[in-house]
Amino acid sequence: MGMISPEQVETMIKAELPDAQVQVQDLTGGGDHLQAIVVSSQFEGKSLVKQHQLVYGALQQAMASEAIHALALKTYTPASWQATRQAV
Template identity: 40%
Template structure:
């Protein structure tokens, strides 16, 4: 399922970096994209949710934690992860 989630996200959002981890139906996503520039956190998350919404609706994905960054935000945040 991890590779499937990555593929769905990459198909819709151009990523500089994408990490997907998890098991069962609980997943964590770290995504870095220029597409997020100028957007608030909620809008960034909505963009990512939209790529996997079908799997959330079906129950394949029960929980999805998203950390979405612009490249500039990532250059600062990655040192704390």
């Protein structure tokens, strides 16, 4: 299985979380270490672990086939994302 593009990761996450804002970065340029920032109202009221499980669920096949070796994940609700943006 070849490497996966950030765009493909974004598409897979949005398939599972249609309202999500997704930013995927390739940290190494090699496609195997990605960072994803996901903002979704579906995270409301869920623990970080549950939020991450939702995203990993969307990427299960890609991760199982080792298209994604490492994914640094940051998840936010729209409100927590706004708070983060204002703190900068």
